[in-house]
Amino acid sequence: MKEISYSKILLVAKNAHLYFFDTLDNIDVISGRRLVHFIKSDLGKHRLARYQLIIFLDSGFKANYPNIIKDFTEAKMILFFWNHLTQKYIDLLHTSREIGVIDSYYSFDPIEAKKYGLYHNSTFYTPCINLPLQIPDYDLFFGGNDKGRTQLAHVILDKCASLDISILLYIINGEKGFKNKGYLPYPKFLEFLINSNGILEIMQENQTGLTLRTMEAIFFKKKLVTTNKAIKHYLFYHPDNIFILGEDSIENLSNFLEKDYHPLEHDKINFFESQNWFDRFLFPEKELLNIEYRDSLLDG
Template identity: 80%
Template sequence: MNDNFYSNTLLVAKNAHLYFFDSLKGIDVISGRRLVHLTKNEIGRKKLFHYQLIIFLDSGFKVNYPSVIKEFTQAKMILFFWNHLTQKYLNLLEASRKIGLIDSYYSFDPIEAKKYELYHNSTFYTPCVQLPSQLPDYDLFFGGNDKGRGKFADAILDKCANLDVSILLYIINGEKGYKNEGYLPYPKFLEFLVKSNGILEIMQENQTGLTLRTMESIFFKKKLVTTNKAIKHYLFYHPDNIFILGEDSIDNLSQFLKRDYYPIEYEKIKLFESKNWFERFSSVENELLNIEYHDSLLDY
């Protein structure tokens, strides 16, 4: 972000250049550290006064950020949880609520939003590249931090070896996110993705919300093999595109991967586009956002 004003909305993330953030349009993106720096000079304070909506992502959020900027802005401030609400994030939610400067709290997961009395807005995504068409080198790709998923991934790898299904695993260890040794910058991650027929998604324990892997599968038309059993309640679900481990028979995985990708209607995926996502924060908050899933999801 430079000294020009691009938007009335500011997104505050751990790093302004993670994932697809450089491709976002109609919204400014900044790191938390850079946000604090804006308060140190007149130009920065003028920027803060300009914004009408400031959205903090949970990852990288510090509870003192709203206090640091409150005298320089009249913007509505939102804390958006786009990660599974583990105890770490529940503690963050509790600490922030005690301070009382955030106007509204949201979760990307409608189940967790209902459970913890948060507003719901979907996850979001912007395809940052046009993936070239090519014959895949392998059937499935999993890339990410271990977070307890490594053993399960190895078990799937062993099982698939007997099914003539090839999997590329790229698993790193550590709790530092993009600072972990071996971290794949997102463009590099997409280079692996383009060589795969599909994506292997291994959820953390008790996680049901839609992940970045799900978004990649939808927007890049890649097959998804997932442990997320709740995904069948979403409107974009189709059995030709999504294979649910633990429900669909693993013996049918090879046949699933050979079937053509079923085209999904644009109406079922457009709400996940970033521009539609941040515009929804200006809508009436007490309206339940249930246009992405069937009502049965909330009883899951």
């Protein structure tokens, strides 16, 4: 792709203010629902005409969105799967491919990208606050939707209680986003994160891609306790920072949490910065840098 400016990139998400998106100053971010209204006004059509790259995130994506706007833009259109490819997203991929308007498909998970014939680009993150230094109130924090993880979360909670390790669980049900009962706005979520020594990450079944919890851990220098066994293959992995449940002995968890955080090289963190993520879509030569894992992650 020829070089283009960030001002000519549009990111289409379920919610334009999701997570850290308000910090993405160099590009436009809108919701899918707002996007389809662009064609109803001359101003909206003018905006569509100036974009050269439109990236749809999977959450909130409707397969007909690209078809609705295609006559009003010459932008390259990308669908980026930022979530584990459950059957819902596999069906969405098949439907979108049948329609045939999207130019390229990407997954944040290199294993799933290989399995389903997609391009790969990493997950991405930009810190939206500076976490103050303070004595934590608890050792680990888990916050998120149930997604079949509640039972395991309570098993871990009980085991950690026997080791005198404190965990705060904040689990909600439903797939309605901010309409879910108990929905936690991201700034509030980060307040809980401030008060923890580390993050508990419980992956969905068969999920291996790096999650938002992993990004928070490396950007905010928090210990990570995770069920993701694939994480040991990534360049940022260090045993002083990441404890893998099911591989590392649970009896050593207290010692792990008491150890100092091992500082990471800037390049290993900066790789996941949002601007570098956009660059890997824009400049083909930078796709060669998309080797964030260290060894045999894609073998087999």
